[in-house]
Amino acid sequence: MITVPEGFGDGLGEGAPEWVGTLPKLATEFCARWRLAPDGALLNGYVAVVLPVRRADGTPAALKLTWRDTETEHEALALRLWDGRGVVRLLEHDDEHGALLLERLDHTRTLMTAPVETAVQVTGGLLRDLRLPAPPEVGPVGFRDFAADNAAHGHPVPAPLLDAAVALVRDLTADAGRTLVNGDLHYGNVLAGDRAPWLMIDPKPLAGDPEFSVLPLLWNRFGEMDGHRGTWDRLRALADIGGLDVERARAWGLVRAVEGELWALRVGDTGFRDTCRALAERLVRP
Secondary structure: OOOOOOOOOOOOOOOHHHHHHHHHHHHHHHHHHOOOEEOOOOEEOOOEEEEEEEOOOOOEEEEEEEOOOOOOOOHHHHHHHHOOOOEOOEEEEEOOOOEEEEEOOEEEEEOOOOOHHHHHHHHHHHHHHOOOEOOOOOOEOOOOOHHHHHHHOOOOOOHHHHHHHHHHHHHHHHOOOOEEEEOOOOHHHEEEOOOOOEEEOOOOEEEEOHHHHOOHHHHOOHHHOOHHHHHHHHHHHHHHHHOOOHHHHHHHHHHHHHHHHHHHHHHOOHHHHHHHHHHHHHHOOO
């Protein structure tokens, strides 16, 4: 029924090759269970494959088969709680196998190519409107040891940035909220739909402050911002539309920018490392 693209699943972790090998069988099983007919070419991201399908009544939908880890394990729970308000609608799910049946959106149209004013307005609205208490199953925001990671790579992150991030991690996590937040809200994860103009997909649920979710909206479309001033203009616009504390958004942004640079060093992503360094330098001061 499906042919998994060569290389899909590389880098996912222990057990990933075996899981990838089960995907054709899983697709067949869930199409039979939920009475689905394939309706297009297989799509894939980094942790999931998505098969366009039609339900028995002809309604278009999407069958998503997801690698289950700490980032993805509560995706269905979050979608169920948000219940289609600004997000893709969950139609069926099987947590054991990481299978989700979702309403069909237009994957060829995302906020990555919409006017940036539209992208900021829509995502700021999501930051404002998706606030719910996180259920107990969803774990809090957490971080690796920044100082140890930096030392392991030969101290590439300058001391002023690293020290500021370490201090902020301590302070922010000490009194972080328990709002259900999406750790991966960015313009590429907001797609055009029929039920609403734009709907969010692929949440990575966490419990924390709403301000935690802002930074990916700065590193996406980074090149369209005019230096320090442009970064702060976008940050303030997102905070204003989203009803966020701009200083807390700045603080979380700096922490996540340093975290992002250290992650980029581990995986060898030079371009993303440069983006994260630039954002950290812009966010360390107003």
